[in-house]
Amino acid sequence: MTQLSAAQTGTTSGSPSDGRTLYGGKGTRRITVRDIAAAKERGEKWPMLTAYDAMTASVFDEAGIPVMLVGDSAGNCHLGYDTTVPVTLDEMTMLSAAVVRGTSRALIVGDLPFGSYQEGPVQALRSATRLVKEAGVGAVKLEGGERSHRQIELLVESGIPVMAHIGLTPQSVNAMGYRVQGRGEEAAQQLLRDAKAVQDAGAFAVVLELVPAELAAEVTRMLQIPTVGIGAGAETDAQVLVWTDMLGLTGGRVPKFVKQYADLREVMSGAAKAFAEDVVGGAFPTEAHSVH
Numbered sequence: 001m002t003q004l005s006a007a008q009t010g011t012t013s014g015s016p017s018d019g020r021t022l023y024g025g026k027g028t029r030r031i032t033v034r035d036i037a038a039a040k041e042r043g044e045k046w047p048m049l050t051a052y053d054a055m056t057a058s059v060f061d062e063a064g065i066p067v068m069l070v071g072d073s074a075g076n077c078h079l080g081y082d083t084t085v086p087v088t089l090d091e092m093t094m095l096s097a098a099v100v101r102g103t104s105r106a107l108i109v110g111d112l113p114f115g116s117y118q119e120g121p122v123q124a125l126r127s128a129t130r131l132v133k134e135a136g137v138g139a140v141k142l143e144g145g146e147r148s149h150r151q152i153e154l155l156v157e158s159g160i161p162v163m164a165h166i167g168l169t170p171q172s173v174n175a176m177g178y179r180v181q182g183r184g185e186e187a188a189q190q191l192l193r194d195a196k197a198v199q200d201a202g203a204f205a206v207v208l209e210l211v212p213a214e215l216a217a218e219v220t221r222m223l224q225i226p227t228v229g230i231g232a233g234a235e236t237d238a239q240v241l242v243w244t245d246m247l248g249l250t251g252g253r254v255p256k257f258v259k260q261y262a263d264l265r266e267v268m269s270g271a272a273k274a275f276a277e278d279v280v281g282g283a284f285p286t287e288a289h290s291v292h
């Protein structure tokens, strides 16, 4: 699967999908941030899913998911940590490279993990450069509004597209917990300032996590860049879900904003038990599964 660089894809004239929309159709090249901007102009909604490995990503790519986020939610959903805080840049680089290798059409966004950009713009550029050069992502994501605007500015000036992330920012769990953000006049004003700050700094899109639907709608009307909602109501330009939540693999309590489209945990557990019982009872392998 050939990975075109962001510079190459940005100047290629083919359509990202055989039709005119981001979702649907087979692509002749990778989707770029310019296609994302064009979708906002058309008023088109689009889906984004997380992915952490090549095989899962290839399924979503074939299904036409136009943007995949190699989120640091990999910490909880793939690597077995309790939060996203321990995830390292080495881990994100390895996972992002796998997702890039498994896809040919989707724009792959790599998450900058906690501790890889908070020191300042130069550290952010060094970290983002690794994701672009070593993993081949087309864009990076980082958390924070006003507090991260200098990092966003330098990355964008350096040719690295940035997806911002405001509202609930899980890397700050030790300071803010997992609470709805933007409730009350003061918090709502801060969210609006954060949204404006990341747009002004040059972000091509912004994730709004766990904010009241009315406020997310106001941000979406206010910005020229697309908003990507998770627990932010129906009015954002795009919607993102963590794939293990969406397919029922995560286990345990699922947040209210998640819609489960399958129960993979049940399917996988049933298959594993059936295999085990066949082995224990001697029903597998049969002659059909044997070589001579």
Ligand code: KIV
Pocket: 050, 069, 070, 071, 072, 073, 074, 111, 165, 207, 209, 230, 240, 242
């Ligand atoms: O890490 C992640 O998966 C995310 C999404 C929830 C937006 O940041």
